[in-house]
Amino acid sequence: MYFTDRTDAGRQLAARLEHLSDQDVVVLGLPRGGVPVAEQVADRLGAPLDICLVRKLGVPFQPELAMGAIGEGGVRVVNDRVLRETGVSDRDVAAVEERERGVLRERVGRYRGARRPVPLDGRTAVVVDDGLATGATALAACRVVRARGAARIVLAVPVAPHGWPARLGGEVDEAVAVREPEFFYAIGQFYTDFSQTADEEVIACLDRGHAAHGGAARQADEDPRG
Template structure:
């Protein structure tokens, strides 16, 4: 018996990983038992914590025996010897995999709540489990994170059998085990408390880690000169913001839009600054012609962007546009201006078709997000994307309508937007030496 429980095991394992502190590290726990161990490692390394979602493929007649494992991104690892010895045919294997992939998708929704997994590109990724036996799950996990762009993979476990690294086939760049005892039969024999980890504990540990790393955000009321009127805005800047997102609201909406404020709060939590402001004065908003005057709205958005480029606290930050409904047309129109230098555009339930021929001039990478039930707007976005000549993508939120009022729909919008902006802002900053 080596470990009192998974927390004890995590602390002992973390003591062997101190050489990673200070690197750009993300720690991924294998649910469920690996997450309490990983939480201790993440805390010791001051690194973000997430899950690496993989599922064992159990032999139909002996579910506890792994004939392979699957992971996110379509990864599958098979143990051909066990498949052959157990006489598992292709039909049986497909049935087990289909069932486990459904569980995998459900776990992703449960653990992340619609949030995107952390980016792995070029990072040191520490994959943690509570122990290693056959190695199939760990092998699948390493392949999942390699496919995600990890620069260096560390597989770390509290306990494993002798010769365990040979089972990984070189998939991990570095391996760490606190103990490799004789007489290894099962991981649980080396724990005093090896009760199953409940899903609720996994969710709690992930949320606790996110809350601990959530940046402080400073909110400031600002006045933005746009060549005539001065517009009221709300500027939110997290510590060490990775960029600034300017919101272009849809018709009849403004900086107090609850949906855009919810998205802005999520972007702030992801370390991005936001500027919500009214594109029209109160008197102008009563004039329906101005509400749908895309060139006017785009011009004011572009001037606000120029103001932010030189403003205190926002100077030099990569900038992007988030347009909702008709505001998406203004965002794309502005992004097509010859001198515009925004790094990314995101449209939520937008009307990009209202930007017309301007779409061909957009240079900033553009993400179009549409609800799966918003069929007319989905069709308009598909046609608009055909006109775009820049990097672009169309993300459809299943079951969502035009306003994304369904449970979890707006959270998915926010997660998609955060990932899109963060990735493009990082590239923009790297390209300019910021």
């Protein structure tokens, strides 16, 4: 095991990102498990914390296998290799996407409430998750933040398979991982405690970030572009 839990993973990851402390950074966690990791990074960098909402499109008969992902703003990423290997039809993909779009809309309301996203125009966006497996969700997240005007994108995770930046197709400016093991089965194998992150914990993290960076949050509330 590399990490006790997501808080420990976040602290270890934050130590790898200190070179960003002099930049205009916004830290964006991927709900749910990426948010407690991102909170530690935001605290270490003294940066505002926000979320980047994306949903994995799981293969219907093997939901844990990502055949793609969707994000806010209509972003959609499909893994053609997984589709070929599993034989999933266009109709099945559309059905899964329709369902996940509904979940995405519901979570936008649940997590953001009345708050607008923190503005990203011209800033460095640090996209954080609790690990990277296929990369589909992270790729969707990076495209979302690029579309929102981020000048530079850093994708940061505690653990990812060896050689993982090659999977990102040039979508990020910097890729950072604490560990890159050769033998990678699932993200949870590298955590002592990888229990599911509750919605209440996500909201609590965001509330603490809002309180710590009220100025940035107010700017987001007032910015009509958010």
